[in-house]
Amino acid sequence: MKRATHPRHKPAPVPLPVTSEWSFDSIEQYHTEIARVAKDYGLDTYPVQIEIITAEQMMDAYASVGMPVNYHHWSFGKQFISTEKSYRRGQMGLAYEIVINSDPCIAYLMEENTLTMQGLVIAHAAYGHNSFFKGNYLFRTWTNADAIIDYLVFARHYISQCEERYGEEEVELLLDSCHALMNLGVDRYKRPGKLSVAQEKLRQQERAEYLQSQVNDLWRTLPAQELRDDDRSRRPRFPAEPEENLLYFIEKNAPLLEPWQREVVRIVRKVAQYFFPQRQTQVMNEGWATYWHYTLLNTLYDEGLLADSFMLEFLQSHTNVVAQPPYNSRWYNGLNPYALGFAMWRDIRRICEEPDEEDRRWFPEIAGSDWRETFDFAMRNFKDESFIAQYLSPKVMRDFRLFAVLDDDREDNLKVSAIHDESGFQRVRQILSEQYNLGNREPNIQVWNVDLRGDRSLTLRHQQHQRRPLGESTEEVMKHVARLWGFAVRLETVDEAGEARLIHEARVERPARQAGVELA
Amino acid sequence: MARIIDRRFDSKGKSTVNRQRFMRRFKHQIRKAVSEAIHGRSIRDLDNGEQVSIPARDLSEPILHQGRGGIWEQVFTGNDQFVGGDLIKRPSGGGGGGGGGKGEAGNEGEHEDDFVFQLSREEFLDLFFEDLELPRLIRTQLACITDYKTRRAGFTSDGVPANINVVRSLRGALGRRLALGSPYNARLRELQQELEQALAEEGEDSANVLALRDQIGRVRAKIDNIPFIDSFDLRYNNRVKVPQPTTQAVMFCLMDVSGSMDEDRKATAKRFFMLLHLFLTRTYEHIEVVFIRHHTVAQETDEEEFFHSRESGGTVVSSALVLMRDIIHERYANGQWNIYGAQASDGDNWQNDCAVSRDLLTQDILPACQYFAYIEITDGDPQNLWQEYETVRASRNNFAMQRIQSPADIYPVFRELFKKSLS
Numbered sequence: 005m006k007r008a009t010h011p012r013h014k015p016a017p018v019p020l021p022v023t024s025e026w027s028f029d030s031i032e033q034y035h036t037e038i039a040r041v042a043k044d045y046g047l048d049t050y051p052v053q054i055e056i057i058t059a060e061q062m063m064d065a066y067a068s069v070g071m072p073v074n075y076h077h078w079s080f081g082k083q084f085i086s087t088e089k090s091y092r093r094g095q096m097g098l099a100y101e102i103v104i105n106s107d108p109c110i111a112y113l114m115e116e117n118t119l120t121m122q123g124l125v126i127a128h129a130a131y132g133h134n135s136f137f138k139g140n141y142l143f144r145t146w147t148n149a150d151a152i153i154d155y156l157v158f159a160r161h162y163i164s165q166c167e168e169r170y171g172e173e174e175v176e177l178l179l180d181s182c183h184a185l186m187n188l189g190v191d192r193y194k195r196p197g198k199l200s201v202a203q204e205k206l207r208q209q210e211r212a213e214y215l216q217s218q219v220n221d222l223w224r225t226l227p228a229q230e231l232r233d234d235d236r237s238r239r240p241r242f243p244a245e246p247e248e249n250l251l252y253f254i255e256k257n258a259p260l261l262e263p264w265q266r267e268v269v270r271i272v273r274k275v276a277q278y279f280f281p282q283r284q285t286q287v288m289n290e291g292w293a294t295y296w297h298y299t300l301l302n303t304l305y306d307e308g309l310l311a312d313s314f315m316l317e318f319l320q321s322h323t324n325v326v327a328q329p330p331y332n333s334r335w336y337n338g339l340n341p342y343a344l345g346f347a348m349w350r351d352i353r354r355i356c357e358e359p360d361e362e363d364r365r366w367f368p369e370i371a372g373s374d375w376r377e378t379f380d381f382a383m384r385n386f387k388d389e390s391f392i393a394q395y396l397s398p399k400v401m402r403d404f405r406l407f408a409v410l411d412d413d414r415e416d417n418l419k420v421s422a423i424h425d426e427s428g429f430q431r432v433r434q435i436l437s438e439q440y441n442l443g444n445r446e447p448n449i450q451v452w453n454v455d456l457r458g459d460r461s462l463t464l465r466h467q468q469h470q471r472r473p474l475g476e477s478t479e480e481v482m483k484h485v486a487r488l489w490g491f492a493v494r495l496e497t498v499d500e501a502g503e504a505r506l507i508h509e510a511r512v513e514r515p516a517r518q519a520g521v522e523l524a
Numbered sequence: 525m526a527r528i529i530d531r532r533f534d535s536k537g538k539s540t541v542n543r544q545r546f547m548r549r550f551k552h553q554i555r556k557a558v559s560e561a562i563h564g565r566s567i568r569d570l571d572n573g574e575q576v577s578i579p580a581r582d583l584s585e586p587i588l589h590q591g592r593g594g595i596w597e598q599v600f601t602g603n604d605q606f607v608g609g610d611l612i613k614r615p616s617g618g619g620g621g622g623g624g625g626k627g628e629a630g631n632e633g634e635h636e637d638d639f640v641f642q643l644s645r646e647e648f649l650d651l652f653f654e655d656l657e658l659p660r661l662i663r664t665q666l667a668c669i670t671d672y673k674t675r676r677a678g679f680t681s682d683g684v685p686a687n688i689n690v691v692r693s694l695r696g697a698l699g700r701r702l703a704l705g706s707p708y709n710a711r712l713r714e715l716q717q718e719l720e721q722a723l724a725e726e727g728e729d730s731a732n733v734l735a736l737r738d739q740i741g742r743v744r745a746k747i748d749n750i751p752f753i754d755s756f757d758l759r760y761n762n763r764v765k766v767p768q769p770t771t772q773a774v775m776f777c778l779m780d781v782s783g784s785m786d787e788d789r790k791a792t793a794k795r796f797f798m799l800l801h802l803f804l805t806r807t808y809e810h811i812e813v814v815f816i817r818h819h820t821v822a823q824e825t826d827e828e829e830f831f832h833s834r835e836s837g838g839t840v841v842s843s844a845l846v847l848m849r850d851i852i853h854e855r856y857a858n859g860q861w862n863i864y865g866a867q868a869s870d871g872d873n874w875q876n877d878c879a880v881s882r883d884l885l886t887q888d889i890l891p892a893c894q895y896f897a898y899i900e901i902t903d904g905d906p907q908n909l910w911q912e913y914e915t916v917r918a919s920r921n922n923f924a925m926q927r928i929q930s931p932a933d934i935y936p937v938f939r940e941l942f943k944k945s946l947s
Binding site: 080328407422470484 | 585612
């Protein structure tokens with residue numbers, strides 16, 4: 005059944021196809037209409053590239069952290085096997101969309117989905133997420149949408165070359181170690197340089213040589229004459245300032261790494277950096293995309309383009325996505341970022357359009373403002389932490405019946421520190437905001453010192469937050485750090501009082517032929 | 525305008541490499557799981573993959589994260605009973621998180637469930653047989669093509685009369701006749717036209733008509749002279765001989781069931797036979813298994829009886845070897861079978877029989893066998909059969925023997941027996 009492909013040129017709206025089977029024509033029609041409405045709302049997006057894939061390819065994409073290309077590593081195989089297993093057993097439906105922050109923005113549609121789901125995914129991924137990727141300051145400054153695919157191609161190629169030259173095992177061990185430090189391989193505050201394949205390739209050789217010479221510098225700092233022990237404390241630390249990006253520090257300074265190993269460390273670091281914004285904008289980003297698929301499709305429905313059957317199917321999946329079970333439900337698994345984000349964006353629009361007295365008190369600057377401008381500003385300039393601190397309204401807190409629980413291991417009981425009432429709104433909001441602060445969620449570990457004149461051991465410092473200790477896999481990770489660094493690595497933890505104490509030390513077992521190098 | 529790209533037909537199995545990497549990395553654990561899996565299998569149960577489970581902690585990827593303890597203050601949803609300042613009893617087992625929810629999903633992320641996944645049949649078997657190879661297998665494949673099969677291969681222009689293909693030959697003859705006759709037929713039609721014209725214009729007896737009739741007669745004669753069938757037309761069915769690699773094997777399981785073989789020893793022997801069978805399946809399409817058990821007399825049995833019935837009495841090994849020899853002659857002597865022998869015994873034999881057994885082996889059985897393996901299941905010193913067989917081992921290279929003390933020795937012994945040897 006073929007219908008007019010350009011309904012908007014007709015005076016009366018021609019409804020979009022309603023069959024559940026999709027076809028390329030019908031996807032195209034849906035896309036055309038969704039794009040038109042999105043443009044009317046002023047969504048600024050990268051060009052869209054829609055790719056139809058099979059379930060198996062979706063699992064492939066899952067396994068390589070959503071990217072169309074990636075280097076080879078066993079952990080991706082593990083991910084694939086477990087995804088495949090749970091999919092085969094029907095324990096899990098695949099997410100209906102994967103969208104890649106690239107230019108053009110690639111959205112995957114799974115061939116098993118109905119036409120309604122395809123429409124939903126186009127609205128959600130190709131316009132919701134896409135506009136967020138293009139607008140949000142974190143993505144703008146930290147990722148290069150036009151270069152990421154090329155960079156991954158380069159990375160894959162480079163790593164497979166390394167495998168050929170140095171052996172798969174060698175490369176795999178190195179990648180294992182890098183992956184263990186991936187979360188500590190990002191610049192949290194410093195702005196990263198631009199990625200570009202051409203430059204990468206061109207500079208890679210140069211960099212390799214340059215880095216090696218830098219490292220040699222580190223060697224040359226060996227003193228001409230032995231310093232006495234009591235001088236130790238007066239020596240300048242290296243690095244002069246603590247360094248938060250462990251992989252960066254290792255790439256630049258680890259004395260024993262070969263140039264190609266430094267390059268691999270760099271690749272892992274770059275990939276980690278690329279995904280860093282996604283981890284900081286879950287609530288905002290998913291809420292934004294959910295808000296827009298909801299709004300775009302409802303607008304189309306109001307225009308008379310969508311059938312009731314479409315809306316019923318769409319609303320059913322939509323409500324599943326934004327469901328939020330209460331804390332005592334067996335389905336409870338923390339706050340659902342889709343639900344919270346969707347509710348917050350909806351609420352912002354409500355505050356703009358129909359503010360009540362409470363809203364004017366809490367949000368004097370946006371109450372009654374133009375909602376499109378407010379949306380745009382909020383989307384561009386915030387991340388989860390600040391977004392919640394800024395925009396979580398008493399109404400949303402009441403609707404979600406949020407309450408905060410204080411768990412102090414020195415107390416016998418847990419304490420409800422605040423609930424969704426007048427005296428608790430501020431506190432709940434603050435705690436929730438901190439909960440989304442990656443700096444609080446992940447341990448704060450920095451490079452503190454390298455014993456340049458002694459055994460070249462690396463000292464890391466863990467700054468305790470709220471007296472929280474490190475988890476049990478720390479020992480394993482320390483072995484990985486030691487493997488990369490090539491000498492002993494110490495981990496100190498600094499408690500609230502500022503007292504540092506050694507909690508872990510990883511030594512390097514060195515083969516005999518290198519025994520002379522070890523000065524310890 | 526959006527681009528819509530159909531990627532469904534792109535190369536599949538992007539994750540294959542990663543899966544292989546995963547398998548390689550955890551080969552040790554996987555192999556262990558596989559070894560355990562065969563406890564529960566029958567000798568011939570090979571056509572399945574295997575569910576393998578690896579302890580999750582072995583393949584965790586460590587990251588630095590915050591552990592339990594210290595202060596956690598978290599927001600939950602769905603408050604139905606609390607007001608600010610309420611005290612809640614700490615839920616047992618959970619360090620943090622009020623109200624029974626799994627509040628600290630982030631830092632309690634390590635669950636100790638096993639990582640379970642399905643090995644395909646191929647992967648399962650590969651794990652067994654990696655770097656094992658059937659002894660002298662390559663030589664067998666190259667040299668032991670003993671069987672030919674004739675197969676149709678179109679038609680040829682020469683052959684024996686019995687192979688003439690009538691339809692093909694006559695079709696060729698018809699074509700040839702048409703081709704050779706066509707100029708005469710054309711000439712004939714022309715002449716007949718002229719004749720009719722001449723008849724109408726000049727009448728029956730004119731010279732022209734007579735000449736034409738004469739010409740027509742000569743052309744007809746020429747057409748009739750074209751042979752109905754020529755040796756040139758003959759086509760023969762063509763058959764070629766195709767060498768047929770032997771893809772079937774027979775495996776003889778010989779076991780001593782005299783009183784001295786207890787259940788444990790039989791179980792050990794079973795494992796040995798199982799592995800051999802598994803290995804042969806890998807190499808041959810079709811395998812028959814012959815079970816021969818013996819004490820003082822030998823008997824052919826089915827699998828069930830072979831492993832489970834009890835006998836007692838003395839031991840005469842040669843009885844089993846005689847039976848094996850006879851069965852080979854009777855059923856497997858046509859050169860289409862690869863014959864493998866596997867003998868398990870506690871090594872205790874009637875003294876006078878040892879020499880007889882050795883002669884049977886060297887003269888009758890080993891020449892017919894691809895391989896013959898003997899395992900002696902004993903905790904003590906080598907028995908008399910072992911000593912006798914050692915002389916066989918010295919002179920034959922398709923004979924192997926090993927001593928096994930406990931079931932745990934089986935796998936290494938098996939590998940030892942069938943170690944890659946391209947001698």
